[in-house]
Amino acid sequence: MSKEYETVIGLEVHVELATKTKIFCGCSTAFGASPNSHTCPVCTGMPGSLPVLNKKVLEYAVAVGLALNCQITRECKFDRKNYFYPDNPQNYQISQLYLPICRDGWVEIDTPQGAKKVGIHEIHMEEDAGKLIHDEWEDATLVDYNRSGVPLIEIVSEPDMRNADEVIAYLEKLRLVIQYLGASDCKLQEGSMRADVNLSVREKGAKEFGTRTEMKNLNSFRAIARAVEGEKNRQIDLLESGEKVIQETRRWDENKETSYAMRSKEDAQDYRYFPDPDLTPVSISDEFLEEIRRRQPEFRTEKMKRYREEFDLPDYDIEIITSSKHMADIFEATVALGAQPKKVSNWLMVETLRLLKEQEEDPEDIRFSPENLAKLIRLSEEKAINSTVAKEVFEVMFRENVDPEQYVEEKGLKMVSDEGALRKTVEEVIAANPQSVQDYRNGKEKALGFLVGQTMKAMKGKADPASVNRLLKELL
Numbered sequence: 289m290s291k292e293y294e295t296v297i298g299l300e301v302h303v304e305l306a307t308k309t310k311i312f313c314g315c316s317t318a319f320g321a322s323p324n325s326h327t328c329p330v331c332t333g334m335p336g337s338l339p340v341l342n343k344k345v346l347e348y349a350v351a352v353g354l355a356l357n358c359q360i361t362r363e364c365k366f367d368r369k370n371y372f373y374p375d376n377p378q379n380y381q382i383s384q385l386y387l388p389i390c391r392d393g394w395v396e397i398d399t400p401q402g403a404k405k406v407g408i409h410e411i412h413m414e415e416d417a418g419k420l421i422h423d424e425w426e427d428a429t430l431v432d433y434n435r436s437g438v439p440l441i442e443i444v445s446e447p448d449m450r451n452a453d454e455v456i457a458y459l460e461k462l463r464l465v466i467q468y469l470g471a472s473d474c475k476l477q478e479g480s481m482r483a484d485v486n487l488s489v490r491e492k493g494a495k496e497f498g499t500r501t502e503m504k505n506l507n508s509f510r511a512i513a514r515a516v517e518g519e520k521n522r523q524i525d526l527l528e529s530g531e532k533v534i535q536e537t538r539r540w541d542e543n544k545e546t547s548y549a550m551r552s553k554e555d556a557q558d559y560r561y562f563p564d565p566d567l568t569p570v571s572i573s574d575e576f577l578e579e580i581r582r583r584q585p586e587f588r589t590e591k592m593k594r595y596r597e598e599f600d601l602p603d604y605d606i607e608i609i610t611s612s613k614h615m616a617d618i619f620e621a622t623v624a625l626g627a628q629p630k631k632v633s634n635w636l637m638v639e640t641l642r643l644l645k646e647q648e649e650d651p652e653d654i655r656f657s658p659e660n661l662a663k664l665i666r667l668s669e670e671k672a673i674n675s676t677v678a679k680e681v682f683e684v685m686f687r688e689n690v691d692p693e694q695y696v697e698e699k700g701l702k703m704v705s706d707e708g709a710l711r712k713t714v715e716e717v718i719a720a721n722p723q724s725v726q727d728y729r730n731g732k733e734k735a736l737g738f739l740v741g742q743t744m745k746a747m748k749g750k751a752d753p754a755s756v757n758r759l760l761k762e763l764l
Contacts (some may be wrong), residue, residue: 292492293527295520296500297455297485298409298447301462302440303472304416304480305348311415311439312339312382312567319478323421323432331415331437333377338566341366345439346389346570348471349413350580352441353390355465355587356408360577364389365569366413369559374431375418383442385561388412389570395465397457406458407446416440447486447497452516456509459483467613468587473652476507483512488533489523498523499533503547505540515540519547591616599629608637612651615640621658627665635661639679643686656689664692674753677701714756717742718764728764736761 310317313330329337353360364387368380393408418436422429443462449455463474463481474481483506488498503519506512518540523533538547586594588610595606609619615636622632644651664685668678673696681692681701696702717739718725727735736757743756 291528293489293520293524294492294494295450295487295489295516296447296497297449297451297487297516299443299445299449299455299458300484300486300502301443301445301459302416302482302484303352303443303462303466303474305345305439305441306470306472307342307344307348307439309342310437311342311345311413312437315437317438319480321434323430324434326434327436331377332433333379333436339382339564341567341570342439345413346572347580348439348469349389349411349441350572350577351469351584352443352466352471353393353411354581354584355469356390356393356395356411356443356462358390358393358408358411360572361387361389361391362572363387363569364572366564366567367561368564369561371559373417374429375420375436377418377433377436381415381417382564382567383414384412386563389441395458395461397454397461399454399457404448404454406448406454409444409446411441411443414440414442447488452513455485455516456513459509459512464588464611464613467652468585470585470613475650475652476509479507482507485512485515485519487516487519487523489520489527498527499535501533501535502537503540504537504550508542511540511542514542514545515547518545522547599623599633601629601633605630605633605637608641609633614654615651618654618656618658618661622661622665625658625662627662631665631669632661635665635682639682640686643683655687656685660685660689660692667692667696672696672702674751713746713751714743717746725764736764 304317307317309315310326310331313328315328315331316326318326330339350360364384366382367385369383369385370380372379388410390411391409393411394405395408396403396405398404416435416438418431418433420429420431445458449458459481466472466474466481472480476482485503485506486500487503488500490496490498501519501523503515506515519538526533534549537550539550540547591610592606595601595610596603601609608615610616619629619632619636623629640651640654644653647653664678664682667673667681668675673681677696681690681695684690684695685692721739721742724735724738728739740753740756744751744753747756
């Protein structure tokens, strides 16, 4: 009889914080600038340069800690983690080993078996390293220090997850909490949220943990889910054939859907941590802590409850809208401008999600303003444009955030509300299509649809289909 195995998973999640400047200097953190243009003596590790902690980093770290139910370390300090690598300009990374800013927290995730708590072991603040770029043409490696010194928090979970679904639920929960706080945009594809997966397997019922491996290079939820499955199966196959799992760091190759060893952990270098002598310890006062607590936003759970009571929306709509802080903000601002909640929700749920999917974008990338969405809904309600035109205008607005009122005016898309002109066109269509008129009188409902289409065509789409329908029936 084959053995039953259990997977044990813990995550280390690095999150780039949304500060305008780096953690220990005044250089910009903006993504995508030309190489080495956001640098100074501090973040390129020049001798004699001195780091100064960016207060905003501390505020974000504490806010995330509070939101994840952590104990905040009131007296914390920074340590140097020493290692030599070309993307690490000082030859050490400033991090926190001995007194991390937050510890002993938890988040609740939904699983098919019900709610489950995943423990947070600690959260620490640290600086990011630079980025190596391999130039195959020149057979050389170049280094870009723009990312060096970008502030990170590392969230270390307890080994409480048991499968890929729980891992994804945990990551989605973290991402939502952090986005709601505005502490990071958490875009995996841009590297502002990165997860390393520590995974081991053991026989069901065993108390001891198996030997774990760490997997790196995971930049999408899909890659993480596949890597978890792949590594679980690889370890089970090893154990089944009587071999040992080696403790090592592995790299996931998304194209080949397989992982390969990078380095073994047995002989990993000793980082020789010691307190950073250039940075003063951080003391967190009661006032500072209270101020951060007071500034915490309304999180998703509270928002969902309020939407049910205040806007009377279906649960499905609430679930989708609140799954993105940016989308929830647009929804609330549009409703505040006088639009009906359900109508705003329909535009977001149907057209917006369709276009986001087509463009392969996230809800965080929505560019149109609440003002313009409110105007479009008003044009539609006042029957100034019909639903087909409204969708066309929305597509342009989605891409370029145009003012729908101006756009409709400039392109001459307003509906013809002149009853006389419409009646004249309907009479012409009836006269030009005797066969369809005959078919309709013989009880063929489809024929009416054809006549409506012909009238809309003659009116260049600028008529209200309901009025066309009414007039046709009246004249027939």
